[in-house]
Amino acid sequence: MPELPEVETTRLGLLPHVQGRRVAGVVLHRPDLRWPIPDAVQSLLPGQRIHAIRRRAKYLLLDTAAGSALLHLGMTGSLRVLPRDTPLRLHDHVEIALYPASGIPGQVLRFNDPRRFGCLLWQSPGETHPLLARLGPEPLSPEGTSCGASEAFSGDYLFARSRGRNAPVKTFLMDQAVVVGVGNIYAAEALFRAGISPLREAGSISKARYRLLADAVTAILTHAIQRGGTTLRDFISPDGAPGYFEQELLAYGRGGEACLRCGRRLRQALIGQRTSVWCGHCQR
Ligand SMILES: [Zn+2]
Numbered sequence: 001m002p003e004l005p006e007v008e009t010t011r012l013g014l015l016p017h018v019q020g021r022r023v024a025g026v027v028l029h030r031p032d033l034r035w036p037i038p039d040a041v042q043s044l045l046p047g048q049r050i051h052a053i054r055r056r057a058k059y060l061l062l063d064t065a066a067g068s069a070l071l072h073l074g075m076t077g078s079l080r081v082l083p084r085d086t087p088l089r090l091h092d093h094v095e096i097a098l099y100p101a102s103g104i105p106g107q108v109l110r111f112n113d114p115r116r117f118g119c120l121l122w123q124s125p126g127e128t129h130p131l132l133a134r135l136g137p138e139p140l141s142p143e144g145t146s147c148g149a150s151e152a153f154s155g156d157y158l159f160a161r162s163r164g165r166n167a168p169v170k171t172f173l174m175d176q177a178v179v180v181g182v183g184n185i186y187a188a189e190a191l192f193r194a195g196i197s198p199l200r201e202a203g204s205i206s207k208a209r210y211r212l213l214a215d216a217v218t219a220i221l222t223h224a225i226q227r228g229g230t231t232l233r234d235f236i237s238p239d240g241a242p243g244y245f246e247q248e249l250l251a252y253g254r255g256g257e258a259c260l261r262c263g264r265r266l267r268q269a270l271i272g273q274r275t276s277v278w279c280g281h282c283q284r
Contacts, residue, residue, distance in 0.1 A: 002073045004139075004181030005224035007058045010079055012225075015053055017081040018062070018109060022049045024097040033093060033116050034074060040122040041069060045096070057135050057180035062096075067124045069096075070131070074117030084108045094120055136179045139217050140225075153179055153218075155211030162202040162210070169205060170198035171272035173213070182217055184274045185252045186224075190216040192251035197283040198276050251277045 002010070026042045048064035055061070060079075062069040071079070084097060084106045094111040111120065123129040137149035137157070151157055161178055162169075172178060173187045182190070191198050193216040196209055205213075250260050255268025259279040268277045 001075050001183070002058065002077070003183045003185060003224075004058055005221055005227075007060065007073060007181075008055055008140075008225050010073070011053050011055045011060055014060075014079060014081065014109070017107065018050055018098065019053055020049065020051070021098040021101055021107075023047065023064070024099045024106065027095040027097070029088075029093050029095070033113060034072075034119045035121065037094070037120045038122045040067065040124075041120060044122070045069060056132050056138070057176060059132060061123065065125070067122055070119070070121040070123050070129055071111065072119045074113060074115065074119065076115040077111065077113035077118035080110050080112070081107050082110055086110075090114075134177055136175070136177050139179050139181055139214075139221055153214065155214035156207060158210040158214055159205075159207040162205065165202040167202050168198055168271050169196060169200050169202045169213075170274075170276055172202035173217075174272070174274070179217070181221070184276075185249065186217065186220055188252040188277055189220050189250060191283060192278060193220070195283055197280075198271055198278050200284070251279070253277070 023045050025046050028037055028042065031037060044066040045064065048066050050062050050064055052063040053060060054063060054068075058072060060071045060073075062071070071077075073079070081098075086108070089112060091112050091114045092110050093113055093116070096109040096111075098107045098109065100106045111118070121129060121131070123132075135149065137151055137153040139153050141153065158173075158179070162172055165172055167175075170187050170191060173182050173190070174184065188198070190213060194209065194213040196205065196213055251266065254266050255275070255277040257266055258264070259266050259282060261282045262279065264279060264281050266277050267280050268275065270276065
């Protein structure tokens with residue numbers, strides 16, 4: 001499943017090809033993905049110039065003066081910019097044709113999604129789509145408010161938000177209303193690096209330890225995005241699969257193996273229905 005770093009890498013990969021381009025037309029090969037595709041996508045997007053590509057949580061927004069196309073990659077979605085005559089592949093559901101620009105021939109932005117858990121929706125100018133309305137701050141946006149959240153992500157923020165919460169800290173950290181984009185993999189890795197047991201009650205952790213945790217979240221996501229730079233070519237290759245990152249994971253997926261810090265066997269259990277791995281010795 002694309003996590004925040006893959007979505008951010010998709011955004012960075014699309015940016016030079018799509019930003020500033022004018023939409024020539026929209027072709028829908030089916031009327032819906034996870035949800036019906038609103039009429040506005042076909043009626044309002046053609047003729048518009050895409051002046052920015054933004055990311056909020058794992059959503060991508062193609063901004064135009066008429067509104068924003070709101071995309072989510074779901075479990076298996078990918079976006080690629082291709083020559084306009086590239087033959088359709090199985091599961092290519094949406095085509096956004098781009099007019100030629102200075103020195104660049106006409107191209108098409110294609111959305112492919114075998115399992116169709118992705119979506120293409122519409123956000124009118126000045127509005128916030130309901131899916132984006134209650135999201136917490138971006139973990140990589142220390143100024144916070146630039147992403148539409150009212151507070152900035154930090155250890156002090158996590159500490160304040162967690163008071164009175166008796167949920168396990170891992171569940172708290174994966175709550176999109178608390179902070180966006182920390183999926184199962186990154187929650188496990190961040191808690192390992194911060195030395196915090198995923199089972200500990202969120203409300204019982206000190207401010208100092210939340211500062212370590214916030215730093216770990218930021219460092220892990222930043223590192224993953226930097227590694228993603230090597231997969232950018234996949235987004236313009238006609239036959240390349242979308243690039244997900246080889247990751248150096250210290251905890252996730254290593255249940256039963258030796259802790260890389262102390263050598264003891266890593267524990268594995270379900271926490272909030274999600275598989276979790278941690279070291280009972282290094283994480284308290
Ligand atoms: Zn250990």
